[in-house]
Amino acid sequence: MMYKDIKVIAFDADDTLWVNETYFRDAENEFAKLLNDYETENKIHQELFKKEIENLKHYGYGVKGFMLSMIECALELSNNQLDTNLINRIIEIGKDMLEKPIELLNGVEEVLQTLHGKYKLIVATKGDLLDQERKLDKSGILKYFHHLEVMSEKKVPDYKKLIGHLDINPSELLMIGNSLKSDVLPLLEIGASAIHIPFHTTWAHEMVSEKQAQSKDFKTLSNIKEVLAYL
Template sequence: MEINYKNIKVIGFDADDTLWVNETYFREAELEFARLLSEYETANKIDQELFKKEMENLPLYGYGVKAFVLSMVESALELSNFDLSNKTIQAILNIGKNMVEKPVELLDGVEEVLEHLSKKYRLILATKGDLLDQERKLEKSGLTKHFHHIEVLSDKKEANYSKLLNHLDINPSEFLMIGNSLKSDILPLVNIKANAIHVPFHTTWAHEMVSEKETNGKSYKTVKSLKDILKLLN
């Protein structure tokens, strides 16, 4: 299906794994967590239990590194039958601190694409996660200058996007969202009659996975890299 972008006036960008590397650090943290608890369970079991705990805590803690660390601590206590040393708890906390202190690694073409598009469109950043951490990463990235508006959402569902577009007085038909997550950046926009372009990242959190059934009949484009978007919007 051919998609026409001629009416687009505002473009929204996801941040994590769309503009800069993020999920890779969570995968590395999970491996380190499994090594810390290797005397109690297998790596696969530890990974499964941690994910279950994250899903259980999601309504309470939301997204981001802090929520992840709290879930690691809880999982570790349960997996060890509450026989965890203070030293191991400190090591888990250090995993989280190291994640927060990671450098911001921009993905290929980010600065070129934002520079080019900002001359013609109003750009906004729409991300989810911990407010302080996202603000810190944005500051480190040096990309703030390109965005007309920055929004850190508690979640990325249809209602969240509708509220944001209404607040900014943006017509959904004139809005284009660009992101790596089909669940968070693409399908909610398509469902509210906005536009979306999917730019896959090489690794995806299990919570962000969607089935083929969920994407059937949905109108959106998938490109290999951010630079490919420039061709679509020419």
């Protein structure tokens, strides 16, 4: 067994267990159409992304921070002349996102059923705590997990802190996720294991260079069900 030392398997949530980025892309497109009297849709997308990145240090990740970034971006693009009806519509876009049904990705429950009891399973994700708890509760898969770990960032210090909380060695942790930047490369740096399962849509902030992606120390699989061949 390649992962013979593993005691804990951590799963990323968004776009690993369930669909998420697709809803953000749909919301961005709706936002751009709302404001197309002020700028081209391409420019609106660019400005919104810049505003999101600028605001990460204030709001963190998640729908609520995204809503605030949309409002700030709209006010700036309109030179603070934005109609209040448009502000209300932007808030509605965010609320609609928070009420989206949870769409599990293919094979997720089968994998969790198989691994449950053999390993300690946890969710390790970024985002808004309330929203991630809501999604996990609505997903129907909460019963498989020991606990939910919502991290402000997923970088080396954050994973070291997680390993400390779990009271395990790095070699005893396997992370499964869709982001090379957040779910794979930091784990390899601290001596843990990682499996990459790409999602068809990736937020630009999670992209890495081709050089960074060339590490041979992790597996890339096309579907989460394939992990069962290694565990």
